[in-house]
Amino acid sequence: MDEELLKEYSELLPQKVLDEIKDAVPSNISKSKLKEILDKTLEEYNTMKVSPGECVGLVGAESIGEPGTQMTLNTFHFAGVSEMNVTMGLPRIIEILDCSKSLSTPMMEIYLKSPLNKGKGIKEFAENVKETKLRECIKEISVNIGNSSIEISLDKEKMDLLHITRKKLISIMDASLKGFTVKENDELIVVKPRGKDDTVNSLFKAKEKLKEMYVSGIKGITQVLPVKKGEEYIIITAGTNLKVVLEMEEVDATRTISNDSLEISEILGIEAARESVLNEVKKVIDVQGLNVDVRHIMLVADIMCISGAVKGITRYGVVSEKSSVLARASFETPLKHIINASISGERDHLNSVVENVMLNQVIPIGCGMPKLVLENEKGEKAK
């Protein structure tokens, strides 16, 4: 194989294509034949390129937007767990592209190392991952107005499953409740206010606070569901906390992901976030059985991540980055943009499509792009 010849083409063809050719042709191929193949490939490759002036953004937008009109079914259910609905369809697309801070169904897919990924002890592990609140490991909680105290009776079985001891629970309660004393009393745990200002109201407030008190597990993960994916077992969670989960020893940190692009960008960086946006949009479109070329979605993901932080396609995100006042004003809240522009004396260079449509000028796209410059007899360029 002529490595020299391949190198010559490394500037003209992407490495991936060259590698594929290398794998496909027999190693004893003659130089002229290889050159013929490479030339043919190059020709094909160049015809497939997007021409300059092609309106890729708009074509991308329409290509994602049009199938969006056909989307049905806004949720997706996991068999067996009724609480675990996943937002899908158009609402999910909007959520991803707007880059919402609070997703309606944040989720994680936790991949595990051996032996957990064979399914051994996965249930116990999952239970430990799940955030446990006090209300889940008690039988009963009640306010005893007679001696102004809160009485808690514990659920032993649940506590054993979670490996929580009574002592640990009491110490947690002691630390999180200020102004109260926590005491053991036979089967009960009794919480009493320390001071004298023991209004019933404050007791009830403390009771509500106790119920939602964090006991164990990973904060933010409200549901866990071990499922079999292909050959191995993984855990699907409702709620995310990528940072803590990735630090766990049993977790395969190379594959574990969350569906929150913002979280991913914070913890794994912007490249991972771009990939996440791409995958999440793709997932929705695939579930609906629609067909959108990935390159359209890639373009959107690129635009969202180009500044180094994930930005939504909203008037606060990507649209606010547009340089043209008129283009921004034509999107949303026109008055705001025009007034702000007039305060700072902004200049609109009319470089993009929307502004030129507004002025009814030739838009700088496609056949409106090339400019004709004539030279006169003296060789001067016309103005």
Next chain:
Amino acid sequence: MTEVYLNGKFVGDVENPVEFVDHIITERRKGVLSPNINVLYVKENDNIIIEAGKGRLRRPLLVIKEGKPLLTEKHVSQLEKGELTWSDLINQGIIEYLDALEEENVLVAFTEEELTPEHTHMEISPMVQLGLCASLVPFGNHNQSTRLNAGSKNQKQALGLYIANYLVRMDMDVNILQTPQMPIVNTIMHEISEYDKHPSGQNIIVAIMSYKGYNMEDAIILNKGSIERGLGRSTYYRPSIAEELRYSGGLVDQISIPDKEVKGYRSEKDYRLLEGDGIIYPEAFINEGDVLIGKTSPPRFLSSMDEYNLVSNMRRESSVTVKHGERGYVDFVLITENEEGNKLVQVRIRDQRVPEVGDKFTSRHGQKGVVGLIVNHTDMPFSASGIVPDLIFSPHSIPSRMTVAHLLELIGGKVGALSGRFIDGTTFDSETEEDLRAELLKCGFRENGTETMYNGMTGEMFEAKIYMGNMYYMKLKHMVANKIHSRARGPVQLLTRQPTEGRAKEGGLRLGEMEKDTFVAHGASLLLKERFDADRTIVPVCESCGLIAIKDEFKNKHFCPICGDDVEVTNIELAYAFKLILDEFKSLCIYPKLELKGKY
């Protein structure tokens, strides 16, 4: 204790709710209490609701006692003789009206066969569950419910004889079918509603087959010969109204042929049809733009100064003209006065509407379609006995919609036409398919309604047997003549200088935001610019301040209202709408400065 509510208000308690309610009902049936009272015992809430107010939807049901209706054969024969009336039955408690409330506690049988001792009521007829229009659909029980709905909706839009004295009325948008017929296949409701007094369709011969692809997608083929013999021919009437309004200062409108001095005088040709009183004469043929009633109005803003101003003292032309796209004959002229005593003139226009391509027709089964092609009589397929269909309907309209009644009506109509009688197609109570088919066979036709047919153009026999028979078809009020519209150049809006919207204003068809996107996506930017050139303007711009300058046409000089005369002004090409937004910016105290640059 059970609480009792009368018309939503608490009135007291009772000990035995069931007994109490039963008592009210028996007293009502006896006629002691008003038949308008309805009562319900709600077990879950343990309260009794009595309603006697107005605005409740109620319907009559036969009362059942011990599995037998109170209505006997004797009652029926008495009814037939006229010895008994409907209200007698109600007073005797044989029939009672229930509202939605009381219906909660009763068990209603559908037919007499399914009566059990538990039943409390029975439907008078299974057909009463249908409304008026739905019960006009023959064999309705063979149709899917959505089609029954669509069918009854379509009937409301059918042209017919909506009222007999239409000639002396001045209703807006009147359509009268010229030769309406009573349907051959009818229901009991046709009789009850005296449908023969106001029919709205015609019995025509329908063949279910395709024809050169011109009846794809619900289109229908019409026989030109049938149209010339009067199929689907209707008359359209529309009055135009003019009134001599009175204004402040004793000024009035005047109905007369306008003077030539009047502001906005049309051409003499436009007024040619007016008679001395300024009103058009009956039976005049009129076209778009012709004046029907000549009228002038006093000048709009009259102040004391204007009395010396000749221009503003002129009366305005305000004649009533034929609307854009309309034509016809003047049918009737009415001169009268209105409530305020003003002179009122109404001119009714008449136009004959012959079916044309695009007009909408429907059967009674929600099988509507527009005319796709009008075929010469000679080119239509014909049967062995020489029958030529009036209409060809596409077989593809049948399977997905499952309108079996459409097919049954076709057989029924064929039998009715051959044996010279009306066919009863009452929903749930119709003549059976077997009987109709047997009768068809007796008439000498194929039992399944198909016939051997021949290609009208080549004379060759079709391989397939064609399903052909009589059906009741209706012409719907949506006619192309009222909707056809196109424009190349035309009126523009005053504010934006963009084309007007809508057919009445001869408007343009908007190339919207998404349509614009398609041009952009194809990179057809020069085409896009040309498309949006409708409000193109040339605006002079001051080079030094960047604001729009003024051209003095008298001196043929440009000047800038801010920088003065001595300034360089350049003409630029803009959308007028953009010039408008620049003006709006200025009104908001925002300075939109245009920086001009050579194009190349």
